[in-house]
Amino acid sequence: MSKRIGILTGGGDAPGLNAVIRAAVLTARNHYHWDVVGITRGFDGLYEGQPTVDLQEKDVRELLARGGTILGTVNRGSPFAHPKQLADGKIEYEDVSHIAISRMSEFGLDGLLVAGGDGTMAIANKLVNLGAHIVGVPKTIDNDIGGTDITFGFDTAINTATEALDKLQTTAESHHRVMVLEVMGRDAGWIALHAGVAGGADAILIPEIPFDIEVVCQKIRQLKLSGRNHSLIIVAEGAAPIGGQQQFMSSASGARLGGVGHVVGDLLADCVGSEVRVTVLGHVQRGGQPTPYDRWLATRFGSAAVHLIAQEKWGYMVALQGTQMSAVKIEDAIKMKFVDANGETVQMARDLGVVFG
Ligand code: F6P
Secondary structure, three states: OOOEEEEEEOOOOOOOHHHHHHHHHHHHHHHHOOEEEEEOOHHHHHHHOOOOEEOOHHHHOOOOOOOOOOOOOOOOOEOOEEEEEOOOOOEEEEOOHHHHHHHHHHOOOOEEEEEEOHHHHHHHHHHHHOOOOEEEEEEOOOOOOOOOOOOEOHHHHHHHHHHHHHHHHHHHHHHOEEEEEEEOOOOOOHHHHHHHHHOOOOEEEOOOOOEOHHHHHHHHHHHHHOOOOOEEEEEEOOOOEOOOOOOEEEEOOEEEEOOHHHHHHHHHHHHHOOEEEEEEOHHHHOOOOOOHHHHHHHHHHHHHHHHHHHOOOOOEEEEEEOOEEEEEEHHHHOOOOOOOOOOHHHHHHHHOOOEOO
């Protein structure tokens, strides 16, 4: 039976989103002969009834290597709490989820593929509970979505962060400096842990292990005594000292994690007697071409999600478990996935002499 399906991308972008769109369109068109449309600007675009975009083979041909999302996205806002400005300038939040759901039938959609992180999946799950025909695809550079071993975008982010450490290493060595690199990841330390190990960091500070700066200072002093006059410290944006708070920056769209790199840099400058420099990698981690692995994973996810729609597995999200493509309930996926502070990979890094503060 012929179907018409929609694709929506929500939350912060991640390299590989366009590869998901491409794979979903090609699978839907080639295998099922369905029509596919894109919803622009995430759930906001759906609620607002933005015109849909026809997606045919020709529209997705060059998308495999392109970063970002051709459909656009918003990473704040929800149809369950849509901001409305009142006459006195105050903002009131209203539930417009029923409008979002009615748009799906207005657009003639038999199913909707939603690619997003935990926030987007939480919205999708609530809409499914109200009867929406949605399947999910796990996206985030942070790799913190439950139910799947890995999310697409993560590999590209750790490549970027590792390359940054490699570059910082040579300049650190030349100047005998301590280099601090702050990376993203929200409340999870996956990017810092993986890039830290791959880039040979001497200390890895992650949210799952509150740090004692003195431990890092001791490590740097030991390195100096052993004749190595430079060191590399990678800090996840969500890391915090023992008994202390995470660092936030305020912006027009609200408070965002960030700033711990400079806090750590200042503390180290006080205790180690070397020059310290801080680099905040920021959105470079989210941009640019996806790695071949992320293209591969995003393609598998996009294609598998269309098969889930064919099976009418509403409320399920595609997932990678081991090497197998699988599906989990979205409600299980929105339980976030953290680095195990006592797990094998942290212990392996400790065995190498890396400190976690
Ligand atoms: O979730 C992805 C992520 O890149 C986080 O690592 C980071 O904290 C956040 O998004 C930044 O979001 P924004 O695009 O609002 O700056």
